[in-house]
Amino acid sequence: MVRYETLVLTVPEITGDEVKHIEKEFVGLIEKNKGALISFDRWGKYRLAYPVKKNEYGVYFLVRFETEEASALPKEVADLCKVKLNSIVMRDMTSRLADNASLVYQRPPSLEDAPTRDVRTFLRENKMEGLLSTVDAEKKSARAESQTPGDEDVDVQEDIDEVDESQVASDEE
Amino acid sequence: MTKKIKLKISSRLSKKRFRRQSQSGKKHCRFCSSPELEQKIDYKNAAFLKGFLTERGKILPSRISGNSCLHQRSLSKEIKKARSMALLPYTTQHF
Numbered sequence: 001m002v003r004y005e006t007l008v009l010t011v012p013e014i015t016g017d018e019v020k021h022i023e024k025e026f027v028g029l030i031e032k033n034k035g036a037l038i039s040f041d042r043w044g045k046y047r048l049a050y051p052v053k054k055n056e057y058g059v060y061f062l063v064r065f066e067t068e069e070a071s072a073l074p075k076e077v078a079d080l081c082k083v084k085l086n087s088i089v090m091r092d093m094t095s096r097l098a099d100n101a102s103l104v105y106q107r108p109p110s111l112e113d114a115p116t117r118d119v120r121t122f123l124r125e126n127k128m129e130g131l132l133s134t135v136d137a138e139k140k141s142a143r144a145e146s147q148t149p150g151d152e153d154v155d156v157q158e159d160i161d162e163v164d165e166s167q168v169a170s171d172e173e
Numbered sequence: 174m175t176k177k178i179k180l181k182i183s184s185r186l187s188k189k190r191f192r193r194q195s196q197s198g199k200k201h202c203r204f205c206s207s208p209e210l211e212q213k214i215d216y217k218n219a220a221f222l223k224g225f226l227t228e229r230g231k232i233l234p235s236r237i238s239g240n241s242c243l244h245q246r247s248l249s250k251e252i253k254k255a256r257s258m259a260l261l262p263y264t265t266q267h268f
Binding site for chain 1: 213215216220221254256257258259260261262
């Protein structure tokens with residue numbers, strides 16, 4: 001038996017039903033070719049290194065299966081991703097695992113693992129307590145108007161600033 | 174005319190001589206000595222592979238990282254795999 005793994009990159013707005021559909025298709029195809037499914041992992045949502053099909057984000061799945069030597073299964077899996085699941089799957093890659101390789105692997109941290117940060121924690125960490133009152137005032141005004149989504153905009157901007165700073169710091173090192 | 178005239182050394186040779194005198198020992202491959210680190214060379218482990226890219230996303234030459242030929246080949250192969258799956262960038266954004 002030879003082990004294979006397929007990394008599947010899907011669109012970010014994938015629903016639970018579509019995930020079940022993908023898994024069902026994979027299980028059906030593997031059973032048809034007399035293979036066995038080892039694992040079906042959902043990595044979570046990621047920010048992609050470059051936009052794929054005009055999407056900045058994507059959801060990764062890692063499917064591992066084993067089958068007989070010289071089976072047509074790996075090719076059929078690629079065909080499944082490219083034809084039948086074309087609307088959901090953006091990229092796919094099947095690779096053969098080494099015979100003695102362990103099934104443990106490391107993956108990059110996903111956006112879902114990272115704790116959500118708001119403006120207040122950012123200001124406290126960077127010793128800008130003086131600005132905390134302005135955030136409260138903004139929230140109050142936002143509540144009063146109940147339509148301007150000012151908080152979210154501020155949040156995103158702050159996050160971007162922080163990332164830039166850290167990048168600069170690492171570059172200097 | 175009995176005095177020997179010293180031949181001029183090329184700048185490349187003088188640089189080489191300087192390098193030999195200044196550095197203590199050769200650069201060594203970090204993967205050759207530890208099999209645990211060698212297992213980390215995997216296209217899924219994008220955070221680790223990112224350390225072998227330049228700021229603009231090019232693969233770092235072994236001249237700088239000190240990798241052996243074998244490991245540099247396997248490393249660049251995995252980086253290229255990760256690039257095709259959008260885990261690593263081909264290049265940073267164009268301005």
